Amino acid sequence: MADAAVRIRDVSYAAGSVQILSAIALDFQPGRFNVVLGPNGAGKSTLMRIAAGRLAPTSGDVLYGETSVAAFDMTALARRRAFLSQNVELTFPLAVEDVVLMGRYPHYRGVPSLKDKEIVARALDLVDMTARRHQPYPTLSGGERQKTHLARVLAQIWNDEESAEERILFLDEPTTSLDIHYQLHLLDTAREFLKRRCTIVASLHDLNMAFDYGDRFFLLESGRLVHEADSARAVPKDLIERVYRVKAETGEGGYWRFRL
Numbered sequence: 001m002a003d004a005a006v007r008i009r010d011v012s013y014a015a016g017s018v019q020i021l022s023a024i025a026l027d028f029q030p031g032r033f034n035v036v037l038g039p040n041g042a043g044k045s046t047l048m049r050i051a052a053g054r055l056a057p058t059s060g061d062v063l064y065g066e067t068s069v070a071a072f073d074m075t076a077l078a079r080r081r082a083f084l085s086q087n088v089e090l091t092f093p094l095a096v097e098d099v100v101l102m103g104r105y106p107h108y109r110g111v112p113s114l115k116d117k118e119i120v121a122r123a124l125d126l127v128d129m130t131a132r133r134h135q136p137y138p139t140l141s142g143g144e145r146q147k148t149h150l151a152r153v154l155a156q157i158w159n160d161e162e163s164a165e166e167r168i169l170f171l172d173e174p175t176t177s178l179d180i181h182y183q184l185h186l187l188d189t190a191r192e193f194l195k196r197r198c199t200i201v202a203s204l205h206d207l208n209m210a211f212d213y214g215d216r217f218f219l220l221e222s223g224r225l226v227h228e229a230d231s232a233r234a235v236p237k238d239l240i241e242r243v244y245r246v247k248a249e250t251g252e253g254g255y256w257r258f259r260l
Contacts, residue, residue, distance in 0.1 A: 003065070005030035005166050005199035006051055011060035013046055020046050021223045024060070028201050028216075030166045031194055035210045036203040037235075038220035039244050044203040047220065048172045051201060052083045064168070078106035081168040082153035086176040088145070090137060096148050097133040100124055103156035119158045123151040127189055143182035146174065150186055159196045169193065171202035175209070187213045207240070208255050219243060 004027035013021040021043045028034040028051070036044050049055040051062055053069040062069040064080060072080065082103070090099065100123055104116040112120075124130045127147045132140070137148065157167035171190060175183040183206075190200055191213060204210040210217070211232035219227040219235065221243045229235050232254075241248050246258045 003030065004028060005064065005168055006201065007063040008047070008051060009061045009063065011047070011050055011057045011062065013043075013050060013055070013058045019223060021050070021057070024220075024223075024225050026218055026225055026228060028168075028199060030199045031197070032215040033191060033194065033200045033202065033213055034216045034218070035214035036201065036218050036220065037207070037210060038203075041222075042220040042243075043223040044220055045172055048083075048170055048201065048203050052081055052168075052170045053077050054083060065165070075106050078156065080157070080165065081170065082156040083170040083172065084149055084153045084174050086173040088149045090145075093136045093138055095134050096129060096137055096140070097121075097124065099137050099148050100151045100155050103152040103154070106156065119155050120151075123155040123158065126154060126192070127151045128185070143178050143185075146178060146182060146186060150174075150189060154189075154193060157198065159198065161197075164197060167196070167198045169198055169200050171200065173203050173205060176205065183209065207244075207258075211235075211256070 006028040008024050008026045011021060011024045024047060036047060038044050046055065050057050053062065053072065069077065097120055100120045101112060101116070104112055104119065108116055124133055127150050129144065129147050129151060132144065137145065140148065153169065157169060159167050169190065174186055178186070187209065194200060214232070217229045217232065217235055218225060219239065226243065227235060227239055237248050246260060249257050251257045
C-alpha cells in the first residue's frame, strides 16, 4: 500500500464529559479521494478538523507523512493543506478575485507576486468564475460563493512542482445546501485537482454521490471507525442499514435506494 498522506493515530476527542471520537486509527491515502461517511453525530466534522490541524485531539496524534501536525507552524501548515467547510461567512464587499487571493496569504508578505496573481487567475478559471472576478462577493448566489471559496482553497495549495510535497484538500460536507449542478461541479473540480499531487479527504452525506466520487471509504458510527473499504461495493449493505437506520437496496446502475 502507498505511504499515507495523513496518518490518524489512536485519536480520541472529548468535549467535557461527552466522548465524540474514540481511538480512531486510519490512513488517508495520497492521490486518492478519501471519503468519511457516517450519520449526523458520528464525529465526521470533528475528525476532519483534527486531521486538518484545526482542532487538537484529546489524545493521539495526526501525522502528515512522518511529521506530527502539531510540529508545523501555522504558515507551513497553511501551505500544506486547505480546508473548505459547508458554510463560510464573509460579509465584506470584496471582489471575487480578492477573496480567492486570500488563499495566497501564506505564500507572500506585503504584496502578492505575479505568480500569486497568476495562480488566482488559474484557480478562478478552474471553477468557472473568471467572468465574475470583479463582482462583489455578497452579490453572488450560494453556489457561486462556494465556487469562489473552492477557488480560494485551491489557490492556497496550488502545486505546479513535481517534487513538491503532497498537498491535502479537506472538504467538510461542502455540497450541503447546493443544488445538483453546483454539487457535481464542486466534486468534479476537486477530482481534477488530484492530478496536482493532491490528496482529498471529504465528508459527504449523500451516499450515492460519495460512492460515485470516492476511491476509499471510512465509515464512522458514534465516534468510532466501524469499516473502511477500497470500493463502494466493499461497504456491506447490512452495515449501512444499521449505521444509518434505514432499509437499503441497489437499483439500476448500482445506485442505492433508501427507505425507513
